[in-house]
Amino acid sequence: MTYGSERFESATSNNHNEVLFTDTRRVVKVVLGKDVALVLPKNPDAIPKWASYPTHQESWLPLWFVLLNHTQHRTPEEFEYKKRLNERLTQEDKELMRKALIYKANEFWQAYKQDTETKEPRKKYKNITRIVQDILLYVDAPETVIENQEEYLTNHSLFPIIQRANELRRGISLEQASNLENQVEQVLDKYTNQVGSEESARAYKELQEKLLENSSDELVVLLPDKNITDADLYADLVSYDLLMSEDEHDKDVVSIVPSLKEPQFYQLDTKFGPELAYEQRMDVIAVPENLDVWDVVRSGKESYQPISMILMTHTKPETEAGIKMQERLQRKLTPQFVAHHYLGAAEEFLHRDAWGKSFAKRYESEKIKQIKKVIPLYRVACDLLPRAVYMLKTRKFPAGVENDELWEIGEIQEEANKIQEYFKRQDATQEELAKLAKAIESKFQKWFSETDYLLFLENMEKMGQLRTLTNGGQLQEIVRLTRQITEIVPSEQIEKIRDAVAMAVSRHKEQHREGGEMYANHVLRVGKRAAAYAQAQGIGAELVQAAILHDILEDTPTSEKEIEQKFGKDILEIVKAVSHRNEEEPDEEYLNRVAAGGKLAVLVKRFDRLENLNDLTKASKEFRLRKLRELEQALPIWHRIDPEGAVEIERITHEMLSKQK
Numbered sequence: 001m002t003y004g005s006e007r008f009e010s011a012t013s014n015n016h017n018e019v020l021f022t023d024t025r026r027v028v029k030v031v032l033g034k035d036v037a038l039v040l041p042k043n044p045d046a047i048p049k050w051a052s053y054p055t056h057q058e059s060w061l062p063l064w065f066v067l068l069n070h071t072q073h074r075t076p077e078e079f080e081y082k083k084r085l086n087e088r089l090t091q092e093d094k095e096l097m098r099k100a101l102i103y104k105a106n107e108f109w110q111a112y113k114q115d116t117e118t119k120e121p122r123k124k125y126k127n128i129t130r131i132v133q134d135i136l137l138y139v140d141a142p143e144t145v146i147e148n149q150e151e152y153l154t155n156h157s158l159f160p161i162i163q164r165a166n167e168l169r170r171g172i173s174l175e176q177a178s179n180l181e182n183q184v185e186q187v188l189d190k191y192t193n194q195v196g197s198e199e200s201a202r203a204y205k206e207l208q209e210k211l212l213e214n215s216s217d218e219l220v221v222l223l224p225d226k227n228i229t230d231a232d233l234y235a236d237l238v239s240y241d242l243l244m245s246e247d248e249h250d251k252d253v254v255s256i257v258p259s260l261k262e263p264q265f266y267q268l269d270t271k272f273g274p275e276l277a278y279e280q281r282m283d284v285i286a287v288p289e290n291l292d293v294w295d296v297v298r299s300g301k302e303s304y305q306p307i308s309m310i311l312m313t314h315t316k317p318e319t320e321a322g323i324k325m326q327e328r329l330q331r332k333l334t335p336q337f338v339a340h341h342y343l344g345a346a347e348e349f350l351h352r353d354a355w356g357k358s359f360a361k362r363y364e365s366e367k368i369k370q371i372k373k374v375i376p377l378y379r380v381a382c383d384l385l386p387r388a389v390y391m392l393k394t395r396k397f398p399a400g401v402e403n404d405e406l407w408e409i410g411e412i413q414e415e416a417n418k419i420q421e422y423f424k425r426q427d428a429t430q431e432e433l434a435k436l437a438k439a440i441e442s443k444f445q446k447w448f449s450e451t452d453y454l455l456f457l458e459n460m461e462k463m464g465q466l467r468t469l470t471n472g473g474q475l476q477e478i479v480r481l482t483r484q485i486t487e488i489v490p491s492e493q494i495e496k497i498r499d500a501v502a503m504a505v506s507r508h509k510e511q512h513r514e515g516g517e518m519y520a521n522h523v524l525r526v527g528k529r530a531a532a533y534a535q536a537q538g539i540g541a542e543l544v545q546a547a548i549l550h551d552i553l554e555d556t557p558t559s560e561k562e563i564e565q566k567f568g569k570d571i572l573e574i575v576k577a578v579s580h581r582n583e584e585e586p587d588e589e590y591l592n593r594v595a596a597g598g599k600l601a602v603l604v605k606r607f608d609r610l611e612n613l614n615d616l617t618k619a620s621k622e623f624r625l626r627k628l629r630e631l632e633q634a635l636p637i638w639h640r641i642d643p644e645g646a647v648e649i650e651r652i653t654h655e656m657l658s659k660q661k
Helices: 065-071 076-087 093-113 126-138 149-154 159-167 172-197 196-213 228-238 307-314 320-330 335-351 359-363 370-394 403-409 413-425 430-445 451-465 472-488 491-507 519-537 543-549 560-567 569-580 587-596 601-617 621-634 634-641 643-660
Strands: 015-022 026-033 033-043 221-222 242-246 251-256 264-272 277-286
Touching: 015 228, 026 228, 026 634, 033 228, 033 242, 065 076, 065 126, 065 634, 076 242, 076 307, 093 126, 093 172, 093 196, 126 159, 126 172, 149 587, 159 172, 172 519, 221 228, 221 370, 228 251, 228 264, 242 307, 242 320, 251 307, 277 307, 277 359, 307 320, 335 359, 335 370, 335 430, 335 451, 335 643, 359 370, 359 430, 370 403, 370 413, 370 430, 370 543, 403 413, 413 430, 451 491, 491 519, 491 560, 519 543, 519 601, 543 569, 543 601, 560 569, 569 587, 569 601, 587 601, 587 634, 601 621, 601 643, 621 643
Parallel strands: 015 033, 026 221, 251 277
Antiparallel strands: 026 033, 221 264, 242 251, 264 277
């Protein structure tokens, strides 16, 4: 359905105006450069009778008047739409509109006569075309819907005047402008005398009151660098399906756009409210109908969760399509799974890096404003942690649950309130932040498990976001090695082995080998060797767990009690056996102690030595040669305690030594 001057076939226009019908729940005008798309609900009854025509300029017309008189339908369905709007109007409604039109025409006429500065014809004579073509042409409009605007125009008594007005705007026969002015004034006087000046003014005032009372949901979206070819997309964007959050300045929504192949992010500037007096930014996550569980906005900023989790934890459906999408995603995600992902994300924002935005990274920096140091604490205490706890306690998704309820159930109300206070003050001291972080840490540790962070890393890789984190490539290696290990071992052993992986990744997090490699990758490679051997020999999970944990007592603050409580005494004894007591412990004494620890301890040490040999290829020549000489000297001991492993260790050692000559 076209509207504006394009409703006339004979009109020439430098812009395009289109009416689009969507699943929107509100009337939206999308201004795309010079073009305009008017987005309406598919059901005309969803439009309040006295809804205003939305405009970012002066708004004085009811929407029904524009649709009935300033548009040209092109399909039977559009014609029926207009007929339904017309059927809702009473004779009193139309008479009120007629009188108000006469008042407004006089107002435009006065503005035209008082304008002595505008010289450019297109602008100078705009008010005249408004008066005759957009207002007076429809003062005596028929009771039924106008079927053909061009025929209505050319058969109307005002047609010659309208023709002359448009010629003047094009700069044709400007010397005859005064003659046209006289004609317009005569027509205006005729209509004004019919109803009276006071009555037309009263009617206009009543009309404006009706519009103010009934028009609060119209919206104008301004897109100065777009054109009408983008209209369908932006109509879908503003006709959002799920609401995330809204305040007086911002509105965050999710829109399902069938034409999209992958999610996109848009920021729209909007005007709304009575007389469109309020401005608001609308942030739109636009998603395809077949949104995948692990989809993110690829062109947007880094993300710690897929859009599917946002939909299940932060949005309220506004349409049937939104409800169906949540129902589909709920068959693939559980509240418990998302809760553990959120706890892993909270660990990243508290203690790790989070793209340099974690509390651990920001707290010590003197260059970062205090208010920005509060943000990661807010993300954890006001969002991730309470939502995770809510899901674990209720086994439900928290979408639509108010913050106060979330914070109460999440047992974090006091800390959340303190964060709100710090946001208002913007000057929290280091001591205050440290105290608050300690309180949040206490609540966090009640629910957090090291396997949560491993799950978070794995999910980040599925999202394609893991590489964006600091040391992302090495974190990808951790995920790859974990997957390879769990693919080797029997399914009944996976949970136990993942527990060991999670502890190793967590406890070795600050350790790096020469060259910068994360030490966790070394222990996982040792674990992978152990997994392959255990599978071939039919050995249980203990060998793999001990291999992954083999350096945890020696290189981290982890206590023997922790190992025993989580993995049992047998694994503790293996890990103790392969742990150096101090740096000065002689190799022979150390290896004899390993042998005393039993067969599994010897196997763990074998796999560790083989990995150390492999890692030497990345070391400096001097360091590599020194270590190879030490290994060569220890070969007799290896032949005594592990003849099978000694053969391979000796072969690799001699091959590498020969290459050093």
